[in-house]
Amino acid sequence: MHYDTETQGPKKKPTMIVDYNKFKGGVDNMDKCLGEYTTKRKTNRWPLAFFYNIIDLSAFAAYLIYKENNPDNPKLSSVRRMFLQHLSEQLTSNEIQIRSQNPQIIRHFAPRSGIESMFGQPLVPYSSNPSSSLDELCDSTGRLKHKGTCFLCKKTTDTYQGQKNMEERQRCSTVPQHKHRKISGKSGDAASESGDSVMTA
Numbered sequence: 001m002h003y004d005t006e007t008q009g010p011k012k013k014p015t016m017i018v019d020y021n022k023f024k025g026g027v028d029n030m031d032k033c034l035g036e037y038t039t040k041r042k043t044n045r046w047p048l049a050f051f052y053n054i055i056d057l058s059a060f061a062a063y064l065i066y067k068e069n070n071p072d073n074p075k076l077s078s079v080r081r082m083f084l085q086h087l088s089e090q091l092t093s094n095e096i097q098i099r100s101q102n103p104q105i106i107r108h109f110a111p112r113s114g115i116e117s118m119f120g121q122p123l124v125p126y127s128s129n130p131s132s133s134l135d136e137l138c139d140s141t142g143r144l145k146h147k148g149t150c151f152l153c154k155k156t157t158d159t160y161q162g163q164k165n166m167e168e169r170q171r172c173s174t175v176p177q178h179k180h181r182k183i184s185g186k187s188g189d190a191a192s193e194s195g196d197s198v199m200t201a
Contacts (some may be wrong), residue, residue, distance in 0.1 A: 034060060037084055059084055089118070 006015045037059075040052040063083050073079060096115060099105050106112045106123055116122055 030060070037081065059087065062087060093118075 004015075007013060008015055008018050034056045037056075038052075039055045039059075040049070043049055043052075063080055066083055067073070096118065099111075100115050100119075100123055106115065112123060
């Protein structure tokens with residue numbers, strides 16, 4: 001660091017300028033290397049631009065340490081690219097493993113195929129209830145069961161008392177009078193038909 005006004009040469013150039021001109025070739029080479037494999041994206045937020053620069057510098061410094069520790073590696077142009085690829089996979093593998101258990105993420109094709117290609121094996125859907133088999137989660141038509149309330153069993157006086165879980169709804173669907181069906185006609189006919197069905201149940 002320079003904290004004085006010392007000059008050098010007949011042109012009286014400041015020492016800090018002389019030192020910068022002496023080592024600016026290394027700075028230019030580093031900028032050229034960072035531009036070859038960069039994480040920078042167009043942004044108007046200076047903290048984000050600063051963060052991108054930190055990532056690039058950290059990855060480049062890690063690559064230099066890797067080269068010093070492994071001098072016998074072949075001199076290939078793709079060594080740095082392969083190093084950065086392995087580095088990014090190792091830094092993100094734990095988070096990807098956690099996200100692979102999120103059903104909201106793996107239900108989409110693009111992220112699921114990307115995760116499968118990274119781990120080299122198909123993903124097994126995660127179930128919060130391991131004891132439930134696929135047959136138990138599907139109805140007679142093979143479709144997944146949905147939570148809901150039977151419109152014949154629902155109590156109009158109290159909405160919260162009329163809530164039914166999946167098991168109760170499936171039990172209602174086994175009763176012939178409580179099967180969900182489309183009721184044609186006016187609302188009065190539908191109400192009377194619903195009342196008759198409840199009475200017969």
